[in-house]
Amino acid sequence: MTPTHTDQTDRTDASALEVLERHAAHNYHPLPVVIAEAEGAWVTDVHGRRYLDALAGYSALNFGHGHPELIAAAEAQLRRVTLTSRAFHHDQFGPFCADLARLTRMDAVLPMNTGAEAVETAIKLARRWGYQVKGVAPDQATIIVADDNFHGRTTTIVGFSTDEEARAGFGPFGPGFRVVPAGEAHALEAAIDETTVAVLIEPIQGEAGIIVPPDGYLREVRRITREHDVLFMADEIQSGLGRTGTTFACDLEDVHPDVFVLGKALGGGVIPVSAIAARRELMDVFTPGSHGSTFGGNPLACAVGRAVIGLLETGEFQARSRELGARLDAGLRGLPGDHVREVRTIGLWAGVELVPGIRARTVCEHLMARGVLAKDTQTTTVRLAPPLVVTEAEVDLLVATLAAAIEDTVA
Numbered sequence: 001m002t003p004t005h006t007d008q009t010d011r012t013d014a015s016a017l018e019v020l021e022r023h024a025a026h027n028y029h030p031l032p033v034v035i036a037e038a039e040g041a042w043v044t045d046v047h048g049r050r051y052l053d054a055l056a057g058y059s060a061l062n063f064g065h066g067h068p069e070l071i072a073a074a075e076a077q078l079r080r081v082t083l084t085s086r087a088f089h090h091d092q093f094g095p096f097c098a099d100l101a102r103l104t105r106m107d108a109v110l111p112m113n114t115g116a117e118a119v120e121t122a123i124k125l126a127r128r129w130g131y132q133v134k135g136v137a138p139d140q141a142t143i144i145v146a147d148d149n150f151h152g153r154t155t156t157i158v159g160f161s162t163d164e165e166a167r168a169g170f171g172p173f174g175p176g177f178r179v180v181p182a183g184e185a186h187a188l189e190a191a192i193d194e195t196t197v198a199v200l201i202e203p204i205q206g207e208a209g210i211i212v213p214p215d216g217y218l219r220e221v222r223r224i225t226r227e228h229d230v231l232f233m234a235d236e237i238q239s240g241l242g243r244t245g246t247t248f249a250c251d252l253e254d255v256h257p258d259v260f261v262l263g264k265a266l267g268g269g270v271i272p273v274s275a276i277a278a279r280r281e282l283m284d285v286f287t288p289g290s291h292g293s294t295f296g297g298n299p300l301a302c303a304v305g306r307a308v309i310g311l312l313e314t315g316e317f318q319a320r321s322r323e324l325g326a327r328l329d330a331g332l333r334g335l336p337g338d339h340v341r342e343v344r345t346i347g348l349w350a351g352v353e354l355v356p357g358i359r360a361r362t363v364c365e366h367l368m369a370r371g372v373l374a375k376d377t378q379t380t381t382v383r384l385a386p387p388l389v390v391t392e393a394e395v396d397l398l399v400a401t402l403a404a405a406i407e408d409t410v411a
């Protein structure tokens with residue numbers, strides 16, 4: 001017998017938290033809420049209480065929970081074929097690659113599953129290009145990254161993180177990366193030498209607290225990398241696909257990188273989908289057997305990814321992000337100045353940095369108690385990234401609830 005919603009609720013009440021504590025790895029510190037259902041910008045817990053989702057799966061849910069076009073694409077493909085592996089062709093793969101190449105204005109696409117896999121793929125591309133095309137000495141290639149970066153959780157990636165919590169206990173780490181101050185183009189240029197094959201940066205640093213670089217920085221990165229024959233690889237896993245009010249954050253400065261690294265919203269919150277997109281001559285450093293993934297580019301992922309691209313090509317979600325982001329920014333700038341140190345907003349994405357002594361985690365707990373879900377980062381920053389389907393009224397509700405949650409915290 002299929003369990004009813006009531007049956008499910010009975011079995012997943014507050015005791016679910018105890019079960020999680022006993023059996024799940026403690027690699028996250030989630031807020032004490034157990035979600036059972038979701039639609040649009042709202043989620044419902046096992047007790048039937050609704051919450052406005054102001055995190056959107058770290059931007060994986062840009063189009064909201066259960067977007068009907070994405071669900072329809074997934075359901076249709078589920079009835080046909082979900083996995084072949086890349087050992088065979090399937091009828092969704094070519095169209096997905098063509099669609100994503102068109103969206104990114106690139107020639108070639110290599111699909112993977114998670115964002116970290118896409119970053120690893122970009123690193124491999126840059127190194128092999130450096131050896132085969134640029135002529136860097138074997139095993140000497142270096143890649144420049146920014147401090148306070150977040151590109152994923154693999155051992156390679158945390159090896160060049162400056163977040164000690166992400167690194168501690170996971171070494172030894174491999175060489176080949178140089179860390180420079182984020183947003184400082186002169187420091188980046190000074191770090192380039194004959195071994196440098198790529199610059200890998202997030203156009204907007206999300207995990208660091210929605211850090212927006214100085215005006216002109218991305219244009220300078222593009223100029224520097226061109227002049228020094230170095231690849232510019234833009235990690236748009238969080239910032240891409242409508243979040244910043246443009247299709248890609250690089251579009252904010254009319255910059256086109258050599259490699260786009262994409263993930264999160266590419267799967268619409270339905271299935272993990274990631275990819276890199278690049279010019280054909282760069283992508284051709286990969287040869288059969290040199291890189292792959294059992295699930296990368298599977299039929300289900302490609303079908304959902306194609307539906308995501310279709311939504312983006314209308315321009316509707318980019319426009320919503322710009323317009324509602326301006327409303328969010330205006331509201332956040334009205335928060336009490338004695339409690340808020342800085343507001344950083346780009347599109348429908350914001351970091352509210354609190355004054356020292358006010359813990360963002362505590363504010364998020366009070367937000368949850370008032371019916372809004374958000375997440376802290378860097379101790380004093382509340383990050384906000386509601387789905388792009390959010391309404392004006394819901395943006396206003398988010399701002400008002402955040403103001404009340406801050407007052408709850410300092411009371």
